[in-house]
Amino acid sequence: MATNNHTADKVLHPDLSYKIVGMCFEVHNELGQYAREKQYADLLEKKLMNQNLKYNRELIIGESKNIADFLIENKVVLELKTTRVVGRSEYRQIQNYLQQSKLDLGLLVNFSDKFLRPKRILRATVRNHS
Secondary structure (H helix, E strand, O other): OOOOHHHOOOOHOOOHHHHHHHHHHHHHHHOOOOOHHHHHHHHHHHHHHHHOOEHHHHHHHHOOOEEEEEEOOOOOOEEEEEEOOOOOOHHHHHHHHHHHHOOOOOEEEOOOOOOOOOOEOOOOOOOOOO
């Protein structure tokens, strides 16, 4: 199977998202899978400060008054979960945040999983068929 050499060029904010995901793994390793969402967010906030990353926590997004867990470097929406299963509603929630903020990349992290599997979510583009 041929690989596309341009795939790496299309990954949005690779260095920043790699750094964020790495911090999420550190938080998960330190707190395990049974802490509360606020505990994960508090520790992650400390790590963001230590890395000198600009962030907003519990930021109201758009006119909907929805609240995103983190907006990092005005580029990435980070949503933390502590749920048994991540379903469509969580993906729709992030997609809503991305649409309203006009940002292109969201990360969804469920800390209740035994093994952390962060999900990258890209803003869906609406195509004009004129």
